[in-house]
Amino acid sequence: xxxxxxxxxxxxxxxxxxxxxxxxxxxxxxxxxxxxxxxxxxxxxxxxxxxxxxxxxxxxxxxxxxxxxxxxxxxxxxxxxxxxxxxxxxxxxxx
Numbered sequence: 001x002x003x004x005x006x007x008x009x010x011x012x013x014x015x016x017x018x019x020x021x022x023x024x025x026x027x028x029x030x031x032x033x034x035x036x037x038x039x040x041x042x043x044x045x046x047x048x049x050x051x052x053x054x055x056x057x058x059x060x061x062x063x064x065x066x067x068x069x070x071x072x073x074x075x076x077x078x079x080x081x082x083x084x085x086x087x088x089x090x091x092x093x094x095x
Contacts, residue, residue, distance in 0.1 A: 025089035026078035028062035036081035039063060045084055051075070062087055 030036060039056045042063055046053050050070030057064050062078040069075045078087040 025076075026062045026064075026087045027060040028078070028080050028087060030061040030081045033081075037084055042079055042081075042084050 042056060042065065043053045046065060046067060051065075052068040053065060054068070055066045058081070059078075061081070063081050063084075065075070065077050065079065067075045067077070078089060079085065080087060
């Protein structure tokens with residue numbers, strides 16, 4: 001019984017730590033989501049620049065947008081959810 005409890009506690013701890021780990025290239029100190037602008041507002045802003053937005057999701061406290069830019073290039077870009085400012089990233093080696 002003790003080992004079963006230990007396994008459950010370990011799995012819970014791993015699950016919580018993995019959920020808080022950002023998978024992308026950027027991290028934003030964006031505060032509570034109540035202060036964020038909507039993903040739809042970001043989509044409208046990008047569309048006005050000529051982008052074709054495929055998807056926007058939250059990653060690392062940032063909005064991560066998958067789109068085609070005005071030249072038709074595939075883009076994975078990060079934006080601060082409060083200000084919708086572009087967050088520059090460095091590509092990982094090999095990308």
